[in-house]
Amino acid sequence: MIQHRTLWAVSDLHVAAPGNRDIVDELVQPAHPRDWLIVAGDVAERVSTVLKNLAILAKRFEQVIWVPGNHELFCSSQDLHRGRDRYRELVRGCREIDVLTPEDRYPVFGDHTVVPMFTLYDHSWRDPSLTVSEALSAAEGNGVMFTDQVAIAPYVDVPGWCRDRLAYTVRRLSRISGPTVLVNHWPLVREMTDNLDLPEIALWSGTQDTQDWPVRFRASTVVYGHLHIPVVRDIDGVTHAEVSLGYPREHERSLPPRRTRHLWPFPVLTEVLP
């Protein structure tokens, strides 16, 4: 009998939301003991909760690959580790449980290099006639204000951090060859924000600097989350898969059709085993 293993992907598990932990327990399970799992950010807000849940998944799957979402970076002034330090704390914790992060070697699944990335956003997905501060004020005027503004922005210059992350990531991407799977919490191309109910959300959802990365770095699939709008879309020959679970009111509707079509967890790649 031919055996194969699968690289699965999920994001936005938001395990602190009622019922989400149970869904993860029931549905995020390997089909083969050698299956891998991508967790593309927004597991939870507390470091201990994030690491506890990643550790459970790391016991189930041969390899777990995690990238941070904005919720993992939420801090208050009481926290010891804030801003960039918060991210370092998460990476340290992941190393203790053998979960790969954007700071580790890029693992290879079949013939694909799997690239966990952390690129943030820089408010460049905005109306080009507005400056960043005008765009943020206009969004606030329309009643759109991301929690990031009070839980991340006070502790780190996000656009500056985004610039550093882009430079770090592009340097590493330039050194690999062959097909890739790019993994990021935020979408890499602007098209994925085309149909937002509130277009202002794009301000906190990515950066124009990654627009050509999927083609340039030979991605067969880009795995992302953040928007809580599950979709699988082909753009310039690259599959862009939004693999979020989301909040209960969202997955009540979005999960059953995806389960029927075997799209959640999302099967990114399969490999026939010898």
Ligand SMILES: [Fe+2]
């Ligand atoms: Fe997010």
